[in-house]
Structures are given as C-alpha cells and as structure tokens.
Amino acid sequence: MSDNHSRENCFNERKSGILLHPTSLPGEYGIGTFGKAAYRWIDVLCENGQGLWQILPLGPTGYGNSPYQSYSAFAGNPLLIDLRMVQEAGWLDENVSGKRFDFDENRVDYDWVAAYKMPLLKSAFLRFSEHAGKEEKGRFEIFCHEEREWLEDYALFMALKKEYRGKIWYEWDTKIVKRDPKALAHKKKVLEEEIAFQKFLQYLFFGQWKRLKAYANAKGVQIIGDLPIYVSEDSSDVWAHPALFQLDESCRPTAVAGVPPDYFSATGQRWGNPLYDWNRMEEEDFAWWILRLQKSLALYDIIRIDHFRGFVAYWSIPAEEETAVNGEWVKGPGRRFFKKLKERLGHLPIIAEDLGVITPEVERLRDEFNLLGMKILQFAFDGNAQNPYLPHNGVRDSVIYTGTHDNDTTVGWFESIDNKAYVTSYLSRSDREIHWAMIREALASVSLFALIPLQDILGLGSNARMNRPGHPENNWCWRVSEAQLQACDFERVGRMARLYGRE
DSSP: OOHHHHHHHTTSSOEEEEEOOGGGSOOTTSSOOSSHHHHHHHHHHHHTTOOEEEOOOOSOBOGGGOTTSBSOSSOOOGGGSOHHHHHHTTSSOHHHHTOOOOOOTTBOOHHHHHHHHHHHHHHHHHHHHHHOOHHHHHHHHHHHHHTHHHHHHHHHHHHHHHHTTTOOGGGSOHHHHTTOHHHHHHHHHHTHHHHHHHHHHHHHHHHHHHHHHHHHHHTTOEEEEEEOSSOOSSSHHHHHOGGGBOBOTTSOBSEEEEEOSOSSOTTOEEEEEEOBOHHHHHHTTTHHHHHHHHHHHHHOSEEEETTGGGGTEEEEEETTOSSSTTOEEEEOOHHHHHHHHHHHHOSOOEEEOOOSSOOHHHHHHHHHTTOBEEEEGGGSOSSOTTOTTSGGGOOSSEEEESOOTTSOOHHHHHHHOSOHHHHHHHHTSOSTTHHHHHHHHHHHSSOSEEEEEHHHHHTOOGGGOSOOTTOOSSOSOBOOOHHHHHHOOHHHHHHHHHHTTOO
16 A cells, blocks of 8 residues: 555544554653553554544753754654663663662653763764664664665754854854864864764654654554644754745844734744745745755654644744734735645644634635644633533544644643533533543544643643743653553543543
C-alpha cells in the first residue's frame, strides 16, 4: 500500500487515544525516553483499544523548555534518547550508564537531566568514533546524507551556539550572523568534532524514534505528531534562511507572532516567534515548508498543525510591543499554500488546530482540504445551547478533547468554574468523578477521533497541568510515575471505546 493511500485511509475509522508527551513517561533518568517505558506504553494503548497516541513537538527545546520554542523545526531533542539502548548498542559502559541523580519521578528538571545525560552521550559519541565498524559508520553516513538539507545547518548552529556560550544567534560575530562563506568554512573546520557530535545525537534520536513508531504501527497504534506553525527566533531555521522571515538589517524580527486577547489572557499572547515573509516563501514554491511536511510525514502518521488559522490571517505584533494588544490581522497564504502542499505531497492527514478567533474563511480552508478540526469540551459549558463545542452540536470531521496541553486538567478546571450545576446537569452526573463523565462524553461524541490527556484518565488536579499559556515558568515538567500507571484504570477507557465504536 502506498504512503499516500495509507494516509487517505487514516481518517476513515472512529478511534480514540491518549495525549501524552514522551518526556512525561516514567523512567530512571529524570525524563521520559524512547526506551522500555515507551514500548510498554504502546502495549497499554493496544491492549485497551486505543488506536492513537498524540504527542507534542519532538524538537530540541530552547527558551523555557517549551517544545513550541525549538532550536530546529527538523531536529529531535537529544534528551529523549534512551541511554540503555545506547549502552546495548555498545557505546556506553554499564558502570557509566548505571550512575544517576536522585530524580523526581513526577517532575522533569531539564537542567539536571541535561547535566547528567549530555556528558554520557558525548562519551558514547567518542566511543562510536573510535570503535564503530564500517557497517555502522556507513549507516551514520547515509543518515547524514539523507538529512543534509537541514542537518548541516543545524549541527553547525548548535556547535556555534556552544562556542558563543548560548547567545542568541544574531549576537554572534557579524560575519557568522551574515553567513559569510569563508567565515563559515573556518568555523566548520575549527568545530569539526562538535558538529559531528551534533549529527551523532540526531542519528541516535531518529533511529530510536523510527523503531518505536514502527512498533506502534505494528500494534495498530498511529502517532499524531504536533507541528508548530512558527519556529523559534533562536533557531537554525531563521539563521540559515533569514530571507524567509520578517527581519531587519541586523537580523532581528520586525514583527512577531501571537494572538489577540482571548480565553487564556486579557492582554493576548505575545509568542515572540518571527513571522514568515510569505511572499518570499511563495516565490520559492513554499520549498522550506514542503520539506518540513515531508520530514514530518516520515515521523508521524497524522500531523496536528498548531494555530492553523494563521495560514488564513495571522496576528502581527510590532516587535517593540511588550504585549499582544496592539497587533493587527494580516492576510496569510491560505488556499495557495495548501494547494501547493497537496500537489507535492498528496493527501494531507492533518488535524487543524482551529481554536480561537475563527472566521468562515478559516472553516472553508479547513473543509476544502478535508482537514479535521478540533473540539474542546472544557470550552463548551458557557450556558449557550448553540456552543459549537457541546457534543450535541458536534460534527464528524473533528477531533474532540476533554482538554489539551494548554488547558487545566479536567478536575482542576471543574474545581475552578462557577457554573458547576450547568455542567453536571448537561452530563447527567454529579460532580463525583467529573473526569470520567467528560471522558465518556468525548468518546460518545460523533467526532471521528477522541483524545484524552492521561492526566484526565488519572483524575489529577491542576498540579499535573502541562502548560499555562502566558506564564513562562514551571511548564512542560509533569511526569507520570510507574506506580500511577500501574494503578490507572485503562480498562475502563477500553470498555468505553468498545461501547462507542472506537476500538
């Protein structure tokens, strides 16, 4: 079966699944990885009738450890590499990989994890360089060649970032900022070992991830990946392709991305990502975006595109503004963009994150290209029977969630709202086990897919929330412990999935 035909069929069956980022998996090294716990997780999904696993972006995280602020739109986060697998491959001594810090089983401390794992991964690289056989080095060289369109720039960018002690790239030496060929050639020679190390990290990451995905697919579990519409200001993408972004002469953004005041924030959200120069993108036939989607389709079965409405019109905030209040809507590439994607890539298995200020034009674009929209149950209960998020107003071509990574947990949300009586009346349930009532409502809905954050299945409160939009501290840290997984009533979810035709 062709990849395109397979992608066309992925939107044909009712399914349910669980939202859980790999960093939140249990494990001995302070952060979830692509190791044994991830394989056990897929077994849990399979055994309980869950055909979908949704994750957040997998890129190397920058500011605030946010997966939506990555150093690359293409690279993977080295902290997700499983050390045991590296050891089993022969690149780590058992006594070295056995050492560990006293990590918190319910929180990721990214600084501690990096301080522990990166030296071990560097040791693995040195051993690989010295002792790998011809066949293994050949596989590494093939990987580097196949990924060269982004890997060369990314590896050099990360090596330079280390040399410049973490400074944002437009504060480096001017010749490097402006990508002077002679200056870059010199740096490539000086930083040769660090560049090779960065490539090795990506080799390990993608090798482990693709094996894990193949295991999931063999078990009947499809992976929903997450694609942020924008890239980080401090990324290899902006440094390597400055003409594709709205930058000034010194390579600083002239306008940045965000959203106007909304449900999450009275002053809107100033994300700070540089905006695309869509005219220049179109002149190049959207080549950068096509490459990005091609690579993503090799990593995931389905892609959720974050902030889909930005393709129709985006909120442009002058870079000097401290909040998002004084922005303006600017027309995006819309239909021309998606038409080109479909011409080059075929069927687009995309979930459009169509939340926020949605216009008829956004809905037409979504529907023309047969993309699934999103419905969030926590947004449904404002007392208006016509609220589009209420299940009785649902549509098939959608994905329903109790909440997303940006929402409070269902238990935390319910505790914070004033209209509890309306919610319990609609659900025909008391406030006891409100999370299970919401899960049942999602699974029973007409939406093609139903996705439930693991925190809701566990019935956890606000302390297990993954992200608080507009609050830069203490996000992306939550982890599930092995004990919590063992006690979780996955069978109950499985029974509901069967009852409502999602297995």
